Amino acid sequence: MQGLEGVVAAETVLSEVDGQNGRLIIRGHAVEELARHATAESAAHLLLNGFFSDLPNDIGAFARAIGEARQEAFSLLSPQLQGIASLPPVEALRAGLTLLADGNDLATAIRLLAAPAVLTPAIIRLQRGETALAPDPSAGQAADMLRMLTGITPSAASTGALNAYLATVSDHGLNASTFTARVVASTLAGLGSAAVAALSALKGPLHGGAPGPVLDMLKEIGEPDAAEAWLSGALARGERLMGFGHRIYKVRDPRADALKAAIGRLSGVEARTDRLALAERVEAAALAILRQHKPDRALETNVEFYTAVLLDALHFPADSFTCVFAVGRMAGWLAHAREQELTGRLMRPQSRYVGPAVKEAA
């Protein structure tokens, strides 16, 4: 009850999370298919289709509109970048998104898809003491993000891996951040307000804040042979192993394997895949230890575990992982926000009062 387990709070055409069988369907497509073939733009188009009467049918036109919006976001936000980059990356992204004009139209949605892809690499570069790089509106969202991050035109393999990631995380039922987006959207506050609220929910360590700690864990373990002792020690201290366990999945999270396959397809000089072998050994050790530690619970690998390995391979720093998650999940937040807005119904549940009774006057 405290976590609303099993409560159905919305009807959606957007995604189905089948936790018993480890399947994720996003608008009629298995997540494994999207991970192999979709781009950030095609996944967003799939999710937003039918929610805006002026959404271009052509994905190329939609991608160009997002590219132009990246350029506009860079011009608008450049003067503020230095100030917000003093904050931790996810807080800086949150601050950046609040500077955008709000609304309920397609232009607002496109601005919100574009801005995090500009802000994330800009914040990372400024925090490293480098200058922020301007977007290329003619590039795809994933390729442009990688170039704005590293200053180098990325390989097709790196672009493909980031597209696989962004499509894989684009939507996932009524998770905490998407629920938040729907609640805010139901008040007709605007898509920007829904997105900022959703990002605020995402950043918590029990939700989208986990992959940074996963990478910290892999770095601390360092050697495959050190995994078992490190993991047992963490559990003995009462800590949770980041990247494992899920409220809905009682079997392996299908996104973990989709991302692991994407890492396997990565190659080229600019990608760093050396942590994959360590991650596989740590995962195997963690699953074995969790089975002993909680034999009555099905604690399996979740999406965050291989998110950490993939984004590290693409040179995103650990403290920016939640921002990259938000770049992909923005499509789902916006689609759910629009779906909720179009119901025309304010979300207003009830609580049961269990506090003290009114004291009768003596």
Ligand code: ACO
């Ligand atoms: N490591 C160790 N123990 C765990 C873990 C874990 N990763 N996950 C759950 N448990 C234990 C809990 O301590 C609890 O034990 P108890 O019954 O003795 O109190 C039991 O398993 C069930 O825990 P719940 O919190 O009820 O499980 P729930 O399904 O609500 O939690 C959650 C899901 C929050 C994801 C949890 O598994 C967790 O904290 N995982 C680590 C953080 C993480 O990876 N988050 C990313 C999730 S994916 C996403 O949001 C994008």
